[in-house]
Amino acid sequence: IDEIGNIFGVRNGSDEKKPPLMIGSHIDTVRDAGMFDGVFGVLGGLEVVKTLNDNDIKTERSLIVAAFSNEEGARFQPDMMGSLYYTGKADIKDLLSSEDDSGKTVGEELNRIGYRGSDTVQVGCYLELHIEQGPRLHAEGIPIGIVEGIQGLAWWTGEYFGESNHAGSTPMNMRKDTLLAASKLALEAEKLALRIGKGSVATMGRIKPHPDIINIVPGKCSFTIDFRQFDNVLFETGKEEIEKLIISCASERQLNYSFRNVAEVAPIVFDSEMVNTAEAKASFLGLKSMRMISGASHDAQFLTAICPSVMIFVPSTGGRSHCPEEWTDAHELENGCNVLLQTVSELV
Structure with missing residues (x-):
């Protein structure tokens, strides 16, 4: 041992x-x-x-x-x-x-x-x-x-920061809903993997809103992303595009964000x-x-x-x-x- x-x-x-x-x-x-x-x-x-x-x-x-x-x-x-x-x-x-x-x-x-x-x-x-x-x-x-x-593998952890607020009295167009941003990110990551093709896969295995209460707009949301691809060039392309998506999904809803690459293994x-x-x-x-x-x-x-x-x-x-x-x-x-x-x- x-x-x-x-x-x-x-x-x-x-x-x-x-x-x-x-x-x-x-x-x-x-x-x-x-x-x-x-x-x-x-x-x-x-x-x-x-x-x-x-x-x-x-x-x-x-x-x-x-x-x-x-x-x-x-x-x-x-x-x-x-x-x-x-x-x-x-x-x-x-x-x-x-x-x-x-x-x-x-x-x-x-x-x-x-x-x-x-x-x-x-x-x-x-x-x-x-x-x-x-x-x-x-x-x-x-x-x-x-x-x-x-396949090469890249993992990210990230967080979106918005505003927790009352689910009933906060108009839809005035919300900073972090869960919706994370949901959009999941869909965009799927589209990215399909567009790159050649065996590319992207997975958001964890999305955790906070405070995770039925009548509160989530003011914070943590998430993970897993991206894999065997071709070295497409692997690098996919990584760059994933990080752009993390930022753009936050910007669309005027959210703050943080993320980091927590694991990476080349093909x-x-x-x-x-x-x-x-x-x-x-x-x-x-x-x-x-x-x-x-x-x-x-x-x-x-x-x-x-x-x-x-x-x-x-x-x-x-x-x-x-x-x-x-x-x-x-x-x-x-x-x-x-x-x-x-x-x-x-x-x-």
Whole structure:
């Protein structure tokens, strides 16, 4: 266990000079979630190790199964905290001082549960098995997705400031209603994503008016925006346009505003040789596969900065994820584990 709570299980290989192969994902989740996101990849890694052990198979490389801390960012921001720290993309002091809504810090909570360690491990290449969290594989009846890259992601938090006032006695044309500005922003962000196209998505997952009372015009409204795109040029264009929209929606209603970019990850491309290997192993097993871009962010996008990496997807029934209805059939999970096992066997 390292300083940020990442958990590493190590199966030693016969050649210490060869850098280890890591299989990883996460075991945290969001509120009202399903049972497959993240944890499937960790359990898949453990299943690979169990299979090797059961068959007394020795490997030259050491094999590491990793559970990265706070991938979702549901309680503490930024998300991907564990892989950010592991790959040297974030300072440990900043991460440990991150606070939740109640003022508790990451460091305090890691100490409380006994998961603030001091261990370190090295990595030579990285594989991540995951549910797709989207509809394509299920809709097209394809059992395996070979992931070539991950969309870039940008997150903003913002606030609009107007005037709280009486809902009955304040004329419509004299209001400074912050909720209406945020609502307009949500619609304009949708239009922007559709206009840019090529897989662009924009989401306002949180809009919180204040004082949030039925008979008061909201004088303050906080919000979040999530924008994603795989093409680097379109990613930069989308970010610029989002910030212009935040300002223009405030100006239309003569509101004050504040916003900041709280997370940003550039689009990434996975190692072509590892992509080819995973694809070949799916074919070897008689499983049809499809190359694809991940719409969701994953720890692998940071690992690829320090070592060759690839992801393997299995279908999500109906494309559902981050909800209780999230589901993948047992035989589909087995397919993914078998592709992972064969790919690992080729690389270790």
